[in-house]
Amino acid sequence: MTSNAITQLSGFGQLKDLPCYVLRCGQASAVISRYGAHLLSYKPKAEVEVIYLSPEAVWQNNTPIRGGVPVCWPWFGPAAAEFNPAAQKLPNHGVVRTELWHVVKESVTEAAVSIELRIANKTLPYANAPSYLSLTLQLTEEALTLKLNSDQGVQQAALHSYFNVDSVHQVCVSTLAGDYLDKLKAGERSVQRQPELKFTAEVDRVYLDTAAELTLQQQGSAVQITQQGHDASVLWNPWAEKATALKDLPDLGYLDFVCVETARLSLTNTAPLQLVQQIRYLG
Numbered sequence: 516m517t518s519n520a521i522t523q524l525s526g527f528g529q530l531k532d533l534p535c536y537v538l539r540c541g542q543a544s545a546v547i548s549r550y551g552a553h554l555l556s557y558k559p560k561a562e563v564e565v566i567y568l569s570p571e572a573v574w575q576n577n578t579p580i581r582g583g584v585p586v587c588w589p590w591f592g593p594a595a596a597e598f599n600p601a602a603q604k605l606p607n608h609g610v611v612r613t614e615l616w617h618v619v620k621e622s623v624t625e626a627a628v629s630i631e632l633r634i635a636n637k638t639l640p641y642a643n644a645p646s647y648l649s650l651t652l653q654l655t656e657e658a659l660t661l662k663l664n665s666d667q668g669v670q671q672a673a674l675h676s677y678f679n680v681d682s683v684h685q686v687c688v689s690t691l692a693g694d695y696l697d698k699l700k701a702g703e704r705s706v707q708r709q710p711e712l713k714f715t716a717e718v719d720r721v722y723l724d725t726a727a728e729l730t731l732q733q734q735g736s737a738v739q740i741t742q743q744g745h746d747a748s749v750l751w752n753p754w755a756e757k758a759t760a761l762k763d764l765p766d767l768g769y770l771d772f773v774c775v776e777t778a779r780l781s782l783t784n785t786a787p788l789q790l791v792q793q794i795r796y797l798g
């Protein structure tokens with residue numbers, strides 16, 4: 516008899532009344548909200564939390580949740596002109612972080628527990644927009660997999676994962692050797708020679724054509740991040756000054772996470788979207 520299950524939950528931490536689902540598979544558990552199809556927690560075992568959620572995160576009033584795994588779609592960062600022909604005031608990272616998605620499928624077996632959430636596009640303000648977005652979350656005892664799917668169209672997408680760390684000063688992400696765009700220098704193209712990125716100041720970089728596998732290493736533990744369907748990985752930590760300016764992050768909150776984001780950013784790729792990030796805790 517399996518104790519694997521999906522159960523509904525109203526509210527998570529300080530996020531009162533947030534409509535959530537809890538997935539359990541053996542010792543592993545995950546919590547996802549219908550608001551933004553936003554993953555809030557992933558515990559490969561009871562005492563280990565892999566995902567960072569800001570203790571000052573809020574929801575409602577069109578505020579995206581700070582932390583977890585925000586879903587950015589159909590644009591990343593400020594909307595490029597392609598997405599915004601009428602030069603409207605549009606939100607950062609697209610429109611689905613603050614929408615209530617619908618659960619369209621649930622599956623519980625001995626081996627895996629999964630849930631699919633979907634949102635239809637009724638209002639995207641540009642031509643050739645895809646018609647829907649779906650997120651499937653699959654939990655096994657070994658890993659958590661997030662899959663974003665959509666049909667053809669001009670679209671960017673990112674799984675903007677915030678990973679919990681003991682201290683940002685001790686973290687190293689590899690293998691990242693290669694070209695990146697530095698958003699702190701107006702997108703200037705640079706090359707990283709060494710395989711590892713360590714965090715000693717603010718980082719906001721778009722690494723191009725990254726490997727399928729990245730590793731986030733800290734003292735005593737590691738997380739393997741496997742990506743598919745991506746053309747970039749975004750590495751972000753706001754550091755002290757920007758953390759103070761973010762009102763839903765504690766001033767010292769930047770010490771507790773790094774973002775490793777699996778992204779599709781090309782504006783010329785109109786193929787159906789299939790973007791995957793798998794998170795595996797290596798202990």
Ligand SMILES: O=P(O)(O)OC[C@H]1O[C@H](O)[C@H](O)[C@@H](O)[C@@H]1O
Binds near residue numbers: 579607608719720776
């Ligand atoms: O504050 P948000 O809209 O959630 O964005 C948070 C961050 O997301 C990404 O990592 C971008 O590269 C950053 O430039 C941005 O500051």
